Amino acid sequence: MTGRLAPAAAVTAAAAVPLLGRDYYATLMLPFFGYSIALLGLNLLFGTTGLLSFGHALFLAVGGYTAAYLGSTLGVRSLEAMLAVALVVAAVIAVPVGWLCVRYVKIYFGMLTLAFGMLFYSFLYKFYALTGGDEGMPVARPSLLGQGFGELDKTAYLIGPYYYYSLALCLVAAVVMWRIVRSPLGLSLRAIRENADKAEYVGVRVRRYRFYAFVIAAVFGAAGGVLLVVPTGLAAPTLAYWTHSGNLVFMLLLGGFGHFFGPVVGAFVFIFLQDQVMSVTQYWRFVFGAVLAAVVIFLPHGLMGLLARRADA
Amino acid sequence: MTPLLEARDVVKRYGDVQALSGVTMALRGGEFVSIIGPNGAGKTTLVNVLTGLLRPTSGRVVFKGRDVAGVGPVRLAALGMARSFQLVNVFPALTVAETLAVPALARLGRGARPFASLARDAEVADSVAEVAELFGLAEKLPRLARTLPQGDKKLLDVASAFALRPEVILMDEPTSGVSTRDKTAIMETLVQAARRIGVKGIIQVEHDMDIVFAYSDRIVALHQGRVLADATPDAIRADDEVVATVLGRPR
Numbered sequence: 001m002t003g004r005l006a007p008a009a010a011v012t013a014a015a016a017v018p019l020l021g022r023d024y025y026a027t028l029m030l031p032f033f034g035y036s037i038a039l040l041g042l043n044l045l046f047g048t049t050g051l052l053s054f055g056h057a058l059f060l061a062v063g064g065y066t067a068a069y070l071g072s073t074l075g076v077r078s079l080e081a082m083l084a085v086a087l088v089v090a091a092v093i094a095v096p097v098g099w100l101c102v103r104y105v106k107i108y109f110g111m112l113t114l115a116f117g118m119l120f121y122s123f124l125y126k127f128y129a130l131t132g133g134d135e136g137m138p139v140a141r142p143s144l145l146g147q148g149f150g151e152l153d154k155t156a157y158l159i160g161p162y163y164y165y166s167l168a169l170c171l172v173a174a175v176v177m178w179r180i181v182r183s184p185l186g187l188s189l190r191a192i193r194e195n196a197d198k199a200e201y202v203g204v205r206v207r208r209y210r211f212y213a214f215v216i217a218a219v220f221g222a223a224g225g226v227l228l229v230v231p232t233g234l235a236a237p238t239l240a241y242w243t244h245s246g247n248l249v250f251m252l253l254l255g256g257f258g259h260f261f262g263p264v265v266g267a268f269v270f271i272f273l274q275d276q277v278m279s280v281t282q283y284w285r286f287v288f289g290a291v292l293a294a295v296v297i298f299l300p301h302g303l304m305g306l307l308a309r310r311a312d313a
Numbered sequence: 314m315t316p317l318l319e320a321r322d323v324v325k326r327y328g329d330v331q332a333l334s335g336v337t338m339a340l341r342g343g344e345f346v347s348i349i350g351p352n353g354a355g356k357t358t359l360v361n362v363l364t365g366l367l368r369p370t371s372g373r374v375v376f377k378g379r380d381v382a383g384v385g386p387v388r389l390a391a392l393g394m395a396r397s398f399q400l401v402n403v404f405p406a407l408t409v410a411e412t413l414a415v416p417a418l419a420r421l422g423r424g425a426r427p428f429a430s431l432a433r434d435a436e437v438a439d440s441v442a443e444v445a446e447l448f449g450l451a452e453k454l455p456r457l458a459r460t461l462p463q464g465d466k467k468l469l470d471v472a473s474a475f476a477l478r479p480e481v482i483l484m485d486e487p488t489s490g491v492s493t494r495d496k497t498a499i500m501e502t503l504v505q506a507a508r509r510i511g512v513k514g515i516i517q518v519e520h521d522m523d524i525v526f527a528y529s530d531r532i533v534a535l536h537q538g539r540v541l542a543d544a545t546p547d548a549i550r551a552d553d554e555v556v557a558t559v560l561g562r563p564r
Contacts, residue, residue, distance in 0.1 A: 176428075184418045184434070185427040187407075191415045194404035201364075201398075202473050203390035203419025212425060 007174075007261065014167055018159045026159035027231065032271050033166035034060075034227035035251060037173040039263030041220020042248055047257035048181060049213040050193030051102070054110045054245050055117025058097075059218040061124065061240035062090045063225025068137035068235035069130075079142035079165070083226050090222030091215055098214030102207055105196070117245050124237035136236035139229045158231050166227050173220060174264070180216065181260060189213055250288070254295055256302025265303050315378065316341050317514045318363065318394070318481050323372035325358050325538075332358040334538040335372070340481065340514045345504075347525045348518045350535035350559055356518045357399065359535065360485050363516070364396045365389045376481070390419065395479035397471040399486040399518070405459035409450050412458055412469055413441040416476035440476060447506040448472040464491050468499065475506055482507065484517040488524060500524055522560060526550070534559045 018026040042056050066086040070076035076085075101112045124131045131137060141157060143149070144165045149157050180186055188209050191199040196206050229235045238244060247270070255266020273291070277284040299306055316339035325333040333355045340346050348356050361367040363374055368383025375381070381389060386396075395416075404412050414431065417440035418424040431437070445451045448468045453461065458469060471487055487503060488496040507515055519525050525532060525546070532549045534542040542548075542555045549555055 179430075180427050182431055183427050183429050184423050184431050184437075185425050187411055187414060187431055188418065188424045190407060190411070191404050194406055195402065198398075198402045198404065198470075198473075199415065200386040201390065201396055202416035203387055203477055204415060204424060205387050209425060212427070216427070 010264075011167075011171065015164070018163050023155055023159055026163060027155070028271055028275055030158060030163065030166060030231040031228055032267050033170045034224040035248075035267035035271070036170050036224070036264045037227065038221045038224025039248060039251055039255075039267055040173055040177040041217040041224070043252055043257055043263045044177065044180065044189070044220075045213050045217040046249075046252060047259075047262070048186060048193060049189040049210055051105065051210060051213070052110050052249065053101075053113040053217070054242065054249065055113035055115070056217065056221055056248050057240050057242070057244035058113075058117040058120045059090050059094065059221030060225035060228060060244070060248075061120060061235070061237070062086065062093055062218075063222030063227075064139075064229035064235040064239050065124065065131060065137060065225075066090075066222070067142070067226045067229055068139045071140040071142060072138055077140070077143045077148070078146070079144050079226070079230070082142060083169075083223060086222040086226045087219045090218045094215045094218030098211050098218065102210040102214055114242055114245065117240055117242055121237055121240040121242070124240055131237070134237060136234050139233050139235055141233075142230060162230065169223070169227065173223065177220070178260065185209065185212065250292055252302075253292070254302055256299075256304035256306075258301055259304035259308065262302050262304040269303060316375075317377060318516070319373075319375045320359070320363060321373045321375065323359070323362055323369045323374065325355075325362055325367060326370045332538055333362065333369070336535070336538070336540055338533050338540060338543060340516055342513045344530045345515045345517075345528055346531045346533060347529040348516065348533045348535060349520075349522070349525055350541075353537075354535040354559075355538040356535055357485060358538075360396065360483050360516070360518055364394065364483055390416075390477050390479070393480035394483070395474035395477045395481075396483040397474045397485065397487060399489055401463065401466045401490070402470050403458040403461075403466050403473075406457060408455050408457055409445065409461070409469060410441050410454040412473050413444050413450075413476045416473050417441060417444075420477050444472050444476045444506075444510075447475070447509055448502060464495055464499070467491060468502065471503060472506075475510055475512070478510055480511075480513045482512050482515050484515065486518055486520065488519070488521060493521075496521060496524055497527075500528055504528065 017029055038060055042053065045051050045053055063086040066089050067082040070082050070085060076082060097116050101109055104112055125134060144161050149161050152160060188204050191204055192206050192209060200206050251266035251270045252263055254269055256262035274284065277287045318340040320336050320338050323333050323336045336359060348359060350356050362369050365381050365384045365386055373380050373382055376392060376394060414437050417437045421436060445454055450469060450472060458466065461469060471484060474482055488499050491499060529546055532544065532546055533540060534549065534555045536558050541558065542552050
């Protein structure tokens, strides 16, 4: 029962946040939705398939820049169009990148994804004419389901229609990923994670399925990237920087990559913890380093692992 | 009768070491063939070559009339060949039911479906139930593989190979690490399961000569990468050279 109640309660709580009158916290929830979607995808690659990417921020940047380019350069206003194009662009980029990366596993896979992430970062940084270089690209306020919401100021737009749009998209992404994880592909991927050699002998096309997981993760990453840049109004090259990929991995570890909702919990705690710590000290990275070390040592299964243990007891 | 699976003059070299020096052997329909030999004779290398994991340095491996040298396990599984391993080889965090569902999905060509519901696939569920029943694992379907006793892990490994419904199955020491008393029980389970599932030929590597002589239609004795003898159990028993080099003591 608690298995269904907890997510339902979480969604209700998330839906209630803008009604509380604390606009600041509502705006903090916006990156949470974007990161949740991206991490659900990344966790298909890591938690389910056993491949740890250190370059996944690449795909968040692909999403962010696609939205920015469509909005600023081509004058596209529809967020649905931005999302659709971003998913396609991410898939197109993930095909060659994934095809190369899944030939390797473990640290080699991690390093190769890191390399591609940095390659893309350099591209964003240097191709000024196309990407705006270090200044990035502005992201115009998109319309949602054909509605411009011109009468709302920026904050009202973000914590109103955009907030619920993001929440809905996050729910859709979670449902889709829930199905993927419980599908035949999901089982095949878990078999690969558990024992890739054995999986081959029972007929699993290991490399191909890893590739599928990579592309799916990329598409989720891009969707998350689109949602991230709208509130900030900017797609900057740091989206693709390796520390951003590192943050994604941190969130997975924090929440617990062994649990379906681990990535979502990780994103939530990361964002709110970062906000709190940054307001207290400029040495927030120092605190985060300590938190990461503590999580790895004391909570190897993340916060969800702790909750699951409590539930079992 | 044309053999189901055949090695023709297979040579496998690792650098300076010649693991197999021209091995020719065949498995015909309905046969149970055991490969025996002292440690280092090349038994596991031969199985690895026969199952497409290793590409032979020279020579051919022919399965159902096709050259399958080095094609890899996935293709061979699709063609109808499966194998189990000497050391326990399971998916530790998958349940017994999930472990048996993976090969069933692969056999049915459904392993890559991203949105289908696994829980509602009756054909896969039937296959899982049938194989679990054959191997006495029906009561343990929800258990994680890593929590099973050693003997059950071994059975699960073999059962997952059988779940592919192969025509030919190669088993690398199916009873290794199992108590003598349990060995016969496991062999009985395997042979019966093979009959029920319609396996046409079995090759096993085995050290326990009681098992070898009790179940084999034919025995291939390897020594230093060569076939020393390829004959019926009775003929092998009468072969002084095999008795001296492979069996190590007069039987």
